[in-house]
Amino acid sequence: MGGILVVLTLQGGAATPAGLDLLGLAAEIAQVDGGEVTALALGEGGAGAGQGLISRGADAVLYCADPALARHPGEAGMQVLAQAEREVQPDLLLLAADSVGRDLGPRIAARLGAGLVTEATSAALHAGRVEVTRPVFGGKAIARMAATTAQAVITLRPGAGAARAADPSRTGTVRELAVQIAPAANWPTVVRREVEASSGPRLEEATAIVSGGRGVGGPEGFSLLHELAQALGGAVGASRAAVDEGWVPAALQIGQTGKAVAPDLYIAVGISGASQHMVGCARAKTLVAINRDPDALIFDAARLGLVGDYREALPALTRAIRELS
Ligand SMILES: Cc1cc2nc3c(=O)[nH]c(=O)nc-3n(C[C@H](O)[C@H](O)[C@H](O)COP(=O)(O)OP(=O)(O)OC[C@H]3O[C@@H](n4cnc5c(N)ncnc54)[C@H](O)[C@@H]3O)c2cc1C
Numbered sequence: 001m002g003g004i005l006v007v008l009t010l011q012g013g014a015a016t017p018a019g020l021d022l023l024g025l026a027a028e029i030a031q032v033d034g035g036e037v038t039a040l041a042l043g044e045g046g047a048g049a050g051q052g053l054i055s056r057g058a059d060a061v062l063y064c065a066d067p068a069l070a071r072h073p074g075e076a077g078m079q080v081l082a083q084a085e086r087e088v089q090p091d092l093l094l095l096a097a098d099s100v101g102r103d104l105g106p107r108i109a110a111r112l113g114a115g116l117v118t119e120a121t122s123a124a125l126h127a128g129r130v131e132v133t134r135p136v137f138g139g140k141a142i143a144r145m146a147a148t149t150a151q152a153v154i155t156l157r158p159g160a161g162a163a164r165a166a167d168p169s170r171t172g173t174v175r176e177l178a179v180q181i182a183p184a185a186n187w188p189t190v191v192r193r194e195v196e197a198s199s200g201p202r203l204e205e206a207t208a209i210v211s212g213g214r215g216v217g218g219p220e221g222f223s224l225l226h227e228l229a230q231a232l233g234g235a236v237g238a239s240r241a242a243v244d245e246g247w248v249p250a251a252l253q254i255g256q257t258g259k260a261v262a263p264d265l266y267i268a269v270g271i272s273g274a275s276q277h278m279v280g281c282a283r284a285k286t287l288v289a290i291n292r293d294p295d296a297l298i299f300d301a302a303r304l305g306l307v308g309d310y311r312e313a314l315p316a317l318t319r320a321i322r323e324l325s
Contacts, residue, residue, distance in 0.1 A: 002091035003036045004029060005084060006058070009073075009100050013045025017205055018096045018158045020056055025161030026094055027057030029125050035091070038062060040084045040177070042069050042077055042100070050174030055166040061174040062087070068181040074103045075187040081108055083179045090151070092130060094123075097155040105155040115147025118155045121260050121279065130154065139256040139276035158204045159260040159283065196251060201235050203252065208234030208265040211254055211281070214241035215270020215291065215310065222248060224314040225269055231321040237261065237281075239271045255280035269310045273298030290314070 004026040008019035015023070026037045039058035041049055046063020053061045062084050068076035081104055085093070093108060095101030097119050109116035120132035121142075129146050132154055136143040146152075203209060210229040212222055222236065229236045237259075238252040254261055256276040266284035271277060273289070273296055281287065289302035290310050299305045306313055 003038060003088055004092045004094060005088050005090040006037060006039050007081060007093065007095045007101065007104065008039055008041050008053070009096070009098070010041050010043035010045050010049055013043075014049055015039075015041070015053060015056075016096075017163065017202065018098065020163035021159070021161035022094050022096060022156060023053065023057045023161075024164040025123060025156070026092075027164055028162075029092070029123075029130060030059075032125050033128065036060060038084070038088045038090065040064075040081065042073075042080060044070075047174065047176065052166065054170050054172040054174070055168050057164045057170075059172045061172065062177040063174070064177045064179055066179065066181050068183050071189055072183055072187045073100050073190065076181050076183065077104050078107055079181055080177060080179050082111065084177055085112065087177070092151070093153045095153070095155045097157045101155045105153050109153040112151055112153070113149070114151035114153050115149035116153045117145050117147060120145075120154055120156045120160055122160050123154060123156060132156075135256050135276075135279045139274075139279045142279070157260045159262050196249060200229065201233070203235050203237055203254070203259055203261055206235035206261070206263050208232040208267075209237045209254075209261055209263045209281075209284070210234060210267045210269060211237035211239065211271060212242050212248070212269045213239035213271030213277075214245065215272075216242060216247070217270070218245075219247040221270075221311070224311065224318075228267070228314050228318045228321070231318050231325070232265070234263070234265070239274075239277050268298055268302070269314065271298055272296050273301060 006026045008015050030037045036059040038060045039053045041063040044065045050061040064080045095105045123132040131146045210225045212225045237254045238248045243253045262283035264285045266281045267288045269290045287302045288304045289298040290306045294307045
């Protein structure tokens, strides 16, 4: 395989955990199959972040901090990405399946006539080409796919790659990408950004997740889940049903149309175990289910199951964990 171009959006001058996961995946593929990994860092702070990206698996870093990227991530991002692609001529382009990657991935693939696989939940090298898995038929089945074109574009869901530990001895080039961006009046523009307040670890990085579903019955029930998550040093997640009810923000949704997570411990509370939810927590090391229906599907996937009302089970569990720790 030739080179790999990894598209990273910087936040606060640093790569996001999802970006570092992509970089780790690219480095893993390149290690087996050869080829250079180039990180394209979009946003302010690229020069400063460069060496950090090298230490995490990039062989070269191209950065662009043009202010137009913040205001027009789609249109300006496309110009920068197209320029980087011309210079690097990679066989594989990896993007996060986030708002930027979902916008840029299909557009660059169409321009290049490259094969496109979106929303991959894993990717690995098989017989010289990158094969990905992706939920299909509403999450009821997992498809294995690979582009048959010489050049491929893949967007990956959070948790699909694995960040490498920083290796400060790695060396590489860091260079600013020269792109003239002239924003047009009709470009879609970001007018405001709101950062959701949160405490505790991010879902993508949490080693323990307590996730609530429709069975939690309302927003107030989630306070019991927060207490347990806090005792475990973990994070709270949710099923789509709980999000659709408006009990918790959409950012907490786990599953096919939410996040894919890989904690050591996943406690599913009042969640029935629909395939579209399970695809998001399939990589949890230990799954514990608390459900009052003994026939709930979730018990088929759970290593430990507790049949009962979560309102009784959770306070006792939280107390026991606090005593133990
Ligand atoms: C295209 C598509 C994409 C989707 N994407 C997602 C996704 O990303 N994530 C996702 O989660 N879903 C997704 N869904 C929805 C999914 O099919 C299910 O509808 C959803 O996961 C059900 O959520 P739930 O398990 O919380 O609710 P329910 O299926 O209603 O289950 C509630 C459970 O709570 C139990 N319960 C009730 N009261 C209590 C109590 N007091 N104590 C303990 N247990 C109790 C019940 O026995 C039941 O098992 C998607 C669906 C489609 C079609």
